[in-house]
Amino acid sequence: MTEPALRVDGLTKSFLGQTVLNGVDLRIAPGEIHALLGENGAGKSTLIKILAGVHAADAGRVTVAGRPLRPRHRLADAAAARMRFVHQDLGLVDELDVTENICLTSDFSSRGGLIRFGASRRRVREVLGRLGVDIDPGRRVGDLAQAEKVMVAVARAFSAEARLIVLDEVTASLPTPEVARLKDLLHQACRQGTAFLFVTHRLGEVFDMADAVTVLRDGRRIASARPADVTHDQLVEWLVGRYVAALAPRSGESHASAGTPVLRVKDLRATPHHAPLNFTVGAGEVVAFTGLVGSGAREVVRCLAGAQRPQEGTASLRGRRFPLGDPVGAAGRGSRYVAGDRQEGIAPDLCVRENLFLAHYCHGGRVLRPRRERRAADDLIARYDVRPPQASELPVVTLSGGNQQKVAIGRALSGAPGLLVLDDPTVGVDIGARVAIHRLIRQTADTGVPVVLASTDFSEVVSEAHRAVVMRDGRVGAVLSGADLTEQRLISESYRAREVA
Numbered sequence: 360m361t362e363p364a365l366r367v368d369g370l371t372k373s374f375l376g377q378t379v380l381n382g383v384d385l386r387i388a389p390g391e392i393h394a395l396l397g398e399n400g401a402g403k404s405t406l407i408k409i410l411a412g413v414h415a416a417d418a419g420r421v422t423v424a425g426r427p428l429r430p431r432h433r434l435a436d437a438a439a440a441r442m443r444f445v446h447q448d449l450g451l452v453d454e455l456d457v458t459e460n461i462c463l464t465s466d467f468s469s470r471g472g473l474i475r476f477g478a479s480r481r482r483v484r485e486v487l488g489r490l491g492v493d494i495d496p497g498r499r500v501g502d503l504a505q506a507e508k509v510m511v512a513v514a515r516a517f518s519a520e521a522r523l524i525v526l527d528e529v530t531a532s533l534p535t536p537e538v539a540r541l542k543d544l545l546h547q548a549c550r551q552g553t554a555f556l557f558v559t560h561r562l563g564e565v566f567d568m569a570d571a572v573t574v575l576r577d578g579r580r581i582a583s584a585r586p587a588d589v590t591h592d593q594l595v596e597w598l599v600g601r602y603v604a605a606l607a608p609r610s611g612e613s614h615a616s617a618g619t620p621v622l623r624v625k626d627l628r629a630t631p632h633h634a635p636l637n638f639t640v641g642a643g644e645v646v647a648f649t650g651l652v653g654s655g656a657r658e659v660v661r662c663l664a665g666a667q668r669p670q671e672g673t674a675s676l677r678g679r680r681f682p683l684g685d686p687v688g689a690a691g692r693g694s695r696y697v698a699g700d701r702q703e704g705i706a707p708d709l710c711v712r713e714n715l716f717l718a719h720y721c722h723g724g725r726v727l728r729p730r731r732e733r734r735a736a737d738d739l740i741a742r743y744d745v746r747p748p749q750a751s752e753l754p755v756v757t758l759s760g761g762n763q764q765k766v767a768i769g770r771a772l773s774g775a776p777g778l779l780v781l782d783d784p785t786v787g788v789d790i791g792a793r794v795a796i797h798r799l800i801r802q803t804a805d806t807g808v809p810v811v812l813a814s815t816d817f818s819e820v821v822s823e824a825h826r827a828v829v830m831r832d833g834r835v836g837a838v839l840s841g842a843d844l845t846e847q848r849l850i851s852e853s854y855r856a857r858e859v860a
């Protein structure tokens with residue numbers, strides 16, 4: 360009988376007396392794509408870090424292709440067992456080309472101590488060819504689209520003759536069509552015997568890509584199954600511990616029509632590659648900018664938030680000049696921003712409570728008495744379901760990634776914003792928090808606040824936006840609303856724009 364590519368038995372780990380993994384078992388067959396699901400803080404990253412040798416388990420055993428790793432194994436042991444890890448930041452060097460990035464970890468071809476660049480490039484071309492990836496090995500990685508970067512990172516892991524590749528939320532900010540390209544690549548690698556452990560919060564990807572799925576909840580393995588044998592509702596129940604009707608997949612709903620335009624943007628060119636863009640957003644309207652990665656949608660939203668300086672353009676909010684590319688000026692007009700990049704969104708040296716009140720104090724809010732501030736922080740933690748519930752005084756960096764995102768959202772929504780600007784607000788958050796965040800965005804919009812959203816998640820765009828602006832190469836490809844705003848149209852318009860350009 361073939362040994363599993365990975366076998367995990369009774370893995371247990373505690374941090375500061377809190378049990379984070381509790382006797383977790385896992386089996387992954389060679390050539391299998393195995394999805395790992397769990398709410399924020401369920402223990403997925405901790406499991407992966409133990410596999411990688413970053414954290415030592417308190418108990419349990421890891422066996423790779425029939426050979427047990429020694430207890431408290433190190434990074435080098437994981438590498439020797441041919442496990443490779445692709446994290447969300449991908450770990451690529453933008454300044455180097457594809458060949459250099461791939462050979463950095465899997466060795467350059469050399470003779471007599473000298474690197475043979477031609478031979479290295481040929482080898483990389485052969486690896487990319489085996490995976491069906493059409494990227495020139497000489498291209499600078501910084502010039503690639505995000506989906507291509509993900510493919511280079513997977514190819515790099517694959518080229519090291521990996522037996523098991525762990526993908527930690529690498530699809531989190533990839534739009535639906537680009538996930539389909541990644542799926543083809545994984546299937547190519549699987550045919551050659553490589554197995555994948557694949558962390559995602561998108562249940563659709565489990566049904567679309569995975570051969571098997573394991574669900575963790577509060578550090579315990581709740582179930583493992585084949586996606587074909589379970590329903591969406593069953594997965595949700597395993598994830599959150601009960602059936603929650605609100606977590607069923609939502610299709611586009613007819614929103615109340617938007618009010619009169621309050622935000623007017625004129626001739627905005629976010630970068631030298633953008634065409635001038637004119638748009639308005641009504642009171643209570645949610646306008647989404649979307650498209651394939653690199654379409655230029657995100658930059659438009661970042662200019663509004665002040666996170667990026669535009670080339671040119673002017674704006675007004677409720678009749679008053681609104682500064683573009685000026686974070687302090689934008690905040691002074693009541694704009695609140697949730698950054699897509701979590702590193703940008705939190706102050707890592709501060710605790711959760713301090714992070715929650717950062718915007719309040721930075722914008723001249725009244726100083727609260729310590730006890731009142733602690734109580735208010737606890738209320739926000741409960742409202743946004745930040746875990747653990749006693750997180751108030753913990754350093755924010757000890758929270759799981761998704762819970763850090765909930766803190767950033769809580770900070771933006773807690774005041775009374777005059778404009779809400781969101782960049783992929785639900786990346787990395789679990790489905791329960793996603794529903795809660797969407798509800799809060801809608802409640803905020805319902806009070807007359809204009810909302811501008813950049814999102815790579817087409818189902819989010821369909822369910823939350825009144826209007827979607829599909830961009831490509833810094834230009835508007837299409838504007839969709841009402842019955843035209845469907846995932847299918849978003850996909851076809853994203854690609855149609857590419858063909859037209």
Ligand SMILES: Nc1ncnc2c1ncn2[C@@H]1O[C@H](COP(=O)(O)OP(=O)(O)OP(=O)(O)O)[C@@H](O)[C@H]1O
Nearest residue numbers: 374379399400401402403404405757758759760761
């Ligand atoms: N170094 C650490 N010190 C203290 N606590 C930690 C540390 N790393 C993780 N934790 C805690 O362990 C728990 C599990 O975190 P983990 O990052 O594994 O969750 P996750 O399932 O990956 O969540 P997410 O989906 O948000 O990434 C969380 O409660 C987190 O606060």
